[in-house]
Amino acid sequence: MWMEPFDQAATVLYALSLxxxxxxxxxFLLRARRGDADERTRQSxxxxxxxxxYLSANIDGAxxxxxxPGQLSPIELKAIQSKxxxxxxxxxxxxxxxxxxxxxxxxxxxxxxxxxRSPKHAVRIEAAYRLGIMRAEQCTDExxxxxxxxxxxxxxxxxxxxxxxxxxxLDQLRRLLLHLIEYHPDAQQLIADIIASSSLDPAPxxxxxxxxxxxxxxxxxxxxxxxxxxxxxxxxxxxRFISSECKEIRIKAAKALLQYSHMLPMERLGDLIRHSDWxxxxxxxxxxxxxxxxxxxxxxxxxxxxxxxxxxxxxxxxLAQLGPAGYPDRAFDLSAEGGTx
Amino acid sequence: xxxVYPAESGLTQRLFAQVxxxxxxxxxxxxxxxxxxxxxxxxxxxxxxxRLNKDGENPAVQVEYEEDTGCVVFLLPGxxxxxxxxxxxxxxNLLQDADLLIGGMSVAGxxxxxxxxxxxxxxxxxxxxGSEPSEIAVxxxxxxxxxAPTVVMIDPNADLLEFLNIRLGLQGYDVMPxxxxxEGLRLVASFQPDLVITELALPALDGYQIIHRIxxxxxxxxxxxxxxxxxxxxxxxxxxxxxxxDVIKKPFSPKELExxxxxxxx
Numbered sequence: 001m002w003m004e005p006f007d008q009a010a011t012v013l014y015a016l017s018l019x020x021x022x023x024x025x026x027x028f029l030l031r032a033r034r035g036d037a038d039e040r041t042r043q044s045x046x047x048x049x050x051x052x053x054y055l056s057a058n059i060d061g062a063x064x065x066x067x068x069p070g071q072l073s074p075i076e077l078k079a080i081q082s083k084x085x086x087x088x089x090x091x092x093x094x095x096x097x098x099x100x101x102x103x104x105x106x107x108x109x110x111x112x113x114x115x116x117r118s119p120k121h122a123v124r125i126e127a128a129y130r131l132g133i134m135r136a137e138q139c140t141d142e143x144x145x146x147x148x149x150x151x152x153x154x155x156x157x158x159x160x161x162x163x164x165x166x167x168x169x170l171d172q173l174r175r176l177l178l179h180l181i182e183y184h185p186d187a188q189q190l191i192a193d194i195i196a197s198s199s200l201d202p203a204p205x206x207x208x209x210x211x212x213x214x215x216x217x218x219x220x221x222x223x224x225x226x227x228x229x230x231x232x233x234x235x236x237x238x239x240r241f242i243s244s245e246c247k248e249i250r251i252k253a254a255k256a257l258l259q260y261s262h263m264l265p266m267e268r269l270g271d272l273i274r275h276s277d278w279x280x281x282x283x284x285x286x287x288x289x290x291x292x293x294x295x296x297x298x299x300x301x302x303x304x305x306x307x308x309x310x311x312x313x314x315x316x317x318x319l320a321q322l323g324p325a326g327y328p329d330r331a332f333d334l335s336a337e338g339g340t341x
Numbered sequence: 342x343x344x345v346y347p348a349e350s351g352l353t354q355r356l357f358a359q360v361x362x363x364x365x366x367x368x369x370x371x372x373x374x375x376x377x378x379x380x381x382x383x384x385x386x387x388x389x390x391x392r393l394n395k396d397g398e399n400p401a402v403q404v405e406y407e408e409d410t411g412c413v414v415f416l417l418p419g420x421x422x423x424x425x426x427x428x429x430x431x432x433x434n435l436l437q438d439a440d441l442l443i444g445g446m447s448v449a450g451x452x453x454x455x456x457x458x459x460x461x462x463x464x465x466x467x468x469x470x471g472s473e474p475s476e477i478a479v480x481x482x483x484x485x486x487x488x489a490p491t492v493v494m495i496d497p498n499a500d501l502l503e504f505l506n507i508r509l510g511l512q513g514y515d516v517m518p519x520x521x522x523x524e525g526l527r528l529v530a531s532f533q534p535d536l537v538i539t540e541l542a543l544p545a546l547d548g549y550q551i552i553h554r555i556x557x558x559x560x561x562x563x564x565x566x567x568x569x570x571x572x573x574x575x576x577x578x579x580x581x582x583x584x585x586x587d588v589i590k591k592p593f594s595p596k597e598l599e600x601x602x603x604x605x606x607x
Contacts, residue, residue, distance in 0.1 A: 054426050
């Protein structure tokens with residue numbers, strides 16, 4: 001059917017207007033529903049204000065914290081859950097355990113466990129996140145299964161952190177660690193951070209990873225995880241990696257090894273100070289000042305003439321940290337020497 | 342409307358005697374709940390006692406209405422402060438459902454090893470007068486507000502402010518919460534607190550600016566404790582350089598925080 005151009009334009013405009021109006025109506029509806037839900041949550045929180053005061057006041061008592069008296073509507077339970085999860089995230093120590101026990105008592109763990117089996121991906125991820133906060137140890141295996149389904153997706157980190165928080169055994173933590181290393185080899189720092197959120201000591205797992213000498217990612221994750229710790233069992237394996245063929249591994253091993261300065265023979269420290277990698281020279285020289293090690297001052301003086309600015313910088317800083325013993329004339333030359341990069 | 346309870350009132354003396362009698366035998370603990378209410382008849386008092394003992398949790402509960410002071414008193418032999426506080430939630434629901442509650446409520450717990458003195462009982466009764474309408478005030482042996490060290494607490498997390506407000510209040514501190522830096526500084530200038538607890542990441546003014554401004558204000562002797570999510574090495578060093586008395590990283594142990602505050606303020 002032939003239509004005049006004006007009629008065609010009018011039809012298109014009419015259709016566009018209808019679509020826009022429909023879109024705006026849907027947006028307003030969603031906004032109104034969200035506003036209504038927020039308002040009901042606020043009212044529920046207000047209604048249970050005394051209950052939260054009871055929890056705050058008695059969180060350090062000998063008796064277990066009790067669920068609120070009377071029946072709770074789903075919206076009230078949701079509001080109470082939101083407040084409890086917020087508290088658990090901020091509060092550590094023994095009080096956190098009392099709040100997670102209350103979450104179990106309120107049936108929140110079971111509720112989220114059911115949501116883990118939801119057909120909707122977003123619901124499963126949210127449930128995993130909440131189970132992690134509630135330290136739901138009984139759900140660790142289900143979280144690990146969910147993690148394996150996530151594969152290389154970024155949401156695997158959310159599920160992984162939850163599984164780490166809930167893990168009860170080193171076997172569970174090992175399964176988690178190996179999965180993350182396999183699917184996210186570039187996220188080494190994040191993997192170590194996720195493993196650190198577990199209440200278990202991951203050092204034995206990292207020492208196992210150090211035995212995988214032919215694989216760079218597990219070794220790097222282990223070296224990151226072991227940095228900042230002081231576990232004598234790690235000292236031997238770390239020492240071997242200083243001569244690794246991979247530069248990144250050598251540097252990370254040196255950083256981790258220098259945490260054990262009390263176990264490090266002076267000759268070994270000397271080797272690190274004269275290492276061919278300037279990054280290792282710099283961290284070794286920095287450690288002398290930080291740990292106030294009784295080391296030959298001459299090596300630090302030599303460091304002041306190093307070709308790398310960072311080595312010179314840490315040499316001067318360490319000499320200054322050593323006090324009067326570390327104040328040969330050269331320590332004052334930093335600015336004169338152009339102490340800028 | 343709250344009734345003003347004169348010091349050493351008849352209510353104080355009756356409660357003092359009743360609680361001490363209860364603690365003689367066989368009970369080692371006794372909880373007390375008091376609430377400002379309209380007049381309540383004997384039948385309703387029995388009904389309340391029966392409903393509070395619905396699950397056999399408060400077998401010896403005694404409920405009495407004090408005509409001269411216009412308040413109802415629940416005596417809970419064998420109950421600790423925590424249990425008494427929990428029972429007070431149900432008692433409040435009962436009173437509100439019956440439209441009887443006209444003022445605040447207060448709860449206290451006494452034990453054989455820590456029996457009430459007349460002064461403690463008088464403080465407890467005064468709490469009823471000082472509490473907000475419908476609020477349940479917990480008497481924990483804390484000093485009156487005028488004697489308490491003042492603390493301004495600045496954190497954008499309202500849930501955390503609420504939690505610490507109650508915790509520190511029970512430790513005897515007079516806490517003033519603020520959710521942003523500007524409001525926090527206003528409270529510091531108005532009340533000249535003994536101590537400020539601040540987060541570093543704040544809207545309007547950040548924690549570093551708060552420390553700096555306090556250090557350069559007439560109230561420069563006020564202690565500042567940083568309680569923050571972002572405590573990496575550099576943040577901690579900067580806080581101490583600016584003059585913070587302590588830095589605590591979140592998630593934190595409230596027990597540890599309370600111990601650190603006590604050390605700073607004593």
